Amino acid sequence: MPQDDQLPPTDSEFDRATAVRRAEGGGFTADLQPGWDVGSGILNGGYLLAVTAQAALADSPHPHPVAVSASYLRATPPGPATLAVTPGPVGRTLAHTAVVLSGAAGPTLSVQVTTATLGDDAPLRAVPAPDAPPVEECLEAVPGAEMGGHPVPAVGLRHRVETRLDPATAGWATGNPSGEPVMRAWLRLADGREPDPLALLLFADVLPPTSWSMGLMGWAPTVQLQVLVRARPAPGWCLAEARANEVAGGWLDEEYRIWDSTGRLVAQSRQLARAPR
Amino acid sequence: MPQDDQLPPTDSEFDRATAVRRAEGGGFTADLQPGWDVGSGILNGGYLLAVTAQAALADSPHPHPVAVSASYLRATPPGPATLAVTPGPVGRTLAHTAVVLSGAAGPTLSVQVTTATLGDDAPLRAVPAPDAPPVEECLEAVPGAEMGGHPVPAVGLRHRVETRLDPATAGWATGNPSGEPVMRAWLRLADGREPDPLALLLFADVLPPTSWSMGLMGWAPTVQLQVLVRARPAPGWCLAEARANEVAGGWLDEEYRIWDSTGRLVAQSRQLARAPR
Known part of the structure; x- marks a missing residue:
């Protein structure tokens, strides 16, 4: 290009x-x-x-x-x-x-x-999308607005990427973190542009740190991040699931899996981040 | 150093x-x-x-x-x-x-x-080791020897790293691939040196391609590989589990998780590789 x-x-x-x-x-x-x-x-x-x-x-x-x-x-x-x-x-x-x-x-x-050059081949082996409520039943994270009675942090990114959180993983937003460092959310660009591999790079680090679900509400700066783009996404909302596996010694890993609107896995990411204190 | x-x-x-x-x-x-x-x-x-x-x-x-x-x-x-x-x-x-x-x-x-500098902190959140048979019940992969009646490929690496495969994930070695792109194996350096973070970098790409378990017996060249070392391993055997998640369009991802002899997660890796034809 x-x-x-x-x-x-x-x-x-x-x-x-x-x-x-x-x-x-x-x-x-x-x-x-x-x-x-x-x-x-x-x-x-x-x-x-x-x-x-x-x-x-x-x-x-x-x-x-x-x-x-x-x-x-x-x-x-x-x-x-x-x-x-x-x-x-x-x-x-x-x-x-x-x-x-x-x-x-x-x-x-x-x-x-x-x-x-990503093709259109059907997967030999595929990762199915997780269960998540439909977009309209998820929680909209709008900076400055309230979500469950608590203010959403003033983060410009949330104006650029529409983010609808699965309520099951959004307890941190209302002061009731689930304890499980997992977040799921529907994502799309706020400007109406459909997703493509470049947008997936953005989506691969777009959610708040999953450590917020453990009640660790500080920032978790990324040290190294790897993103794999596995397919061109279909138009519409993408579903992202982020998960920290091991939190130890001041470090955490965070993995994303992202599916397109047809339920196809389109990206995976993993980062090492500093854990909030 | x-x-x-x-x-x-x-x-x-x-x-x-x-x-x-x-x-x-x-x-x-x-x-x-x-x-x-x-x-x-x-x-x-x-x-x-x-x-x-x-x-x-x-x-x-x-x-x-x-x-x-x-x-x-x-x-x-x-x-x-x-x-x-x-x-x-x-x-x-x-x-x-x-x-x-x-x-x-x-x-x-x-x-x-x-x-x-990795410390000795106990994890806030840990990834438990999977079930695997003890080392002595696993299959030794010795190049040139037979395993289940089939010759083990002549790969120098197997002389440097003792590799004991969980029989449940070694069907490919006897012509009966499980269909699931997963391999588990106990690993240690053949020279008697105990594991450390450098050895974990070696272990993070040491098994045959998990696509062999899908009956795709060709090589799967690594394109990009990320390894995270999460803790200093205790002496003794490490247990590695490798898994491909999505196999599509001529590409596969492959993830490793490695635990030390105490069952602590010590490393994670992910690679994008070209899938065997």
């Missing part, structure tokens, strides 16, 4: 916010948008992954990011950023690219992107 | 095979050992991760690799290799390092290593 000097016109806020532009002398620039934050002006890790994937796709013969591994070196602030791209081997089925995102203070995110 | 020009004397074949040496002008060299292969002279991905982690640890104030993400750019042959190291931020709790391993033909493996 080559990009010209001019960004393509688009009605999608997500497309505009993740666009990259070729820089003189090589690499790309991006203008990271403040609205994609998780509070305190800190940009969401999935949003940043989508930006770096755009840079990797620009010179790849393959249109889809299928595996993305990122080290979060420092918090990335909104504003101008540069993306240094190191191309790796390019093959018939896949290509490798390394991307380093830097802000004014230096590198903040180091990402390895594998691009490929 | 700084390394001097002289490699430390050791009785461990694993330590010798993963040792790195400072190169003039920066970076490191390694002499990749042919015995750590998975057949056809191709070196095991976990072995290579351990070598790259050694390079990352050399200048880190932290002694343990806790998160390692690798893109397998090309097959890595045995023999002399160089390791280019790009240090990232170093903090009180963790440090980031990028390592690129190159053979005579160029870069073959690009790795992001997060190092930290």
Whole structure:
């Protein structure tokens, strides 16, 4: 998906916010948008992954990011950023690219992107979607609004991604955490754009830390995150299930599985994060 | 764990095979050992991760690799290799390092290593070990020997890592694949060295592809692999469970969970691999 000097016109806020532009002398620039934050002006890790994937796709013969591994070196602030791209081997089925995102203070995110062409083959073996109530029976997380009598944190990301929480996993929002570090939610872009592999990178780190369901209400900064995109999602809502397995020694893992509106598994992610105190 | 020009004397074949040496002008060299292969002279991905982690640890104030993400750019042959190291931020709790391993033909493996200091805290939430028969009731996979009347593939790695397969997940070895892409095995280094976080990197990709249990007996080359080390393992055998979840469109994911001899979860890994045809 080559990009010209001019960004393509688009009605999608997500497309505009993740666009990259070729820089003189090589690499790309991006203008990271403040609205994609998780509070305190800190940009969401999935949003940043989508930006770096755009840079990797620009010179790849393959249109889809299928595996993305990122080290979060420092918090990335909104504003101008540069993306240094190191191309790796390019093959018939896949290509490798390394991307380093830097802000004014230096590198903040180091990402390895594998691009490929996802087909339409039916799975030989599939992961079925979990049971979840229909969208209209789930809880809408709107920043500043109330949910179960408690204010929803003022997180810009929630304005960009419509998030409907399965009530069974949303007890933390009403002061009754379930004790199980699991969250399920229906997701779609608020700008009306249908999901695609880039949007799945965003969705793969879009929920609050599942440790909130253990009553650990602090932030859980991502250290490393790997996202696998397994299929192109069908239009409509995606269902995400996030789960922490082991919480120990100040660390937690967090896994996401994401299904499209047809119930097909379309993405998996796993991150190591610092556990809230 | 700084390394001097002289490699430390050791009785461990694993330590010798993963040792790195400072190169003039920066970076490191390694002499990749042919015995750590998975057949056809191709070196095991976990072995290579351990070598790259050694390079990352050399200048880190932290002694343990806790998160390692690798893109397998090309097959890595045995023999002399160089390791280019790009240090990232170093903090009180963790440090980031990028390592690129190159053979005579160029870069073959690009790795992001997060190092930290693992403590002895009891888990707040733990993943219990699965049921598995005791070691002595499991099947020994010795290359060239027979297992259930069938020859075990001549894979050097099996001489380096003692592998005792849970018979319930070893039907593929006797021509009766279970259909479920799951394998469980007890693991230890054949040289008698006790497990540590470096050995866990090796163990995190040490079993045959779980797609063999689906009757897909070809190789499943790793594209990207992430390993999380969650605790320092106790001495003795480790139990690994590997599982493919989604097999579709020529791709499969493969997840490992590894417990130490006390039943504590010590490592998790996930890879995207090309599915055998």
